[in-house]
Amino acid sequence: MSRFAADGMHPAQAREVIRDAAHEAVQDLAHAAPPTIELPATLTVRFRNADLAEMATWINGAVREDALTVCLTDADPIRLYRGFVAVFMLTRAIAE
Secondary structure: OOOOOOOOOOHHHHHHHHHHHHHHHOOOHHHOOOOOOOOOEEEEEEOOOHHHHHHHOOOOOEEEOOOOEEEEEEOOHHHHHHHHHHHHHHHHHHHO
16 A cells, blocks of 8 residues: 555446435525625636736736736626636646
């Protein structure tokens, strides 16, 4: 046994656990409501290095808060999400 050893369950048992959890998760779906988000909303992203945070500011609306942190604020949640995705895709592409 080493620190790289893993403990797993049989695929049939895993399928049963997943099926049961999924079934339980959708039981109250009829009563579910989307989350309420107070607008304008802010998404804060903390990067692993300052270069990525600086590159994130290339995206319209991304504001540098400190060396590693960038915030996006918008009253339109879809536009806010799209800005976040743009930041994510840009910095991910550069980091890889």
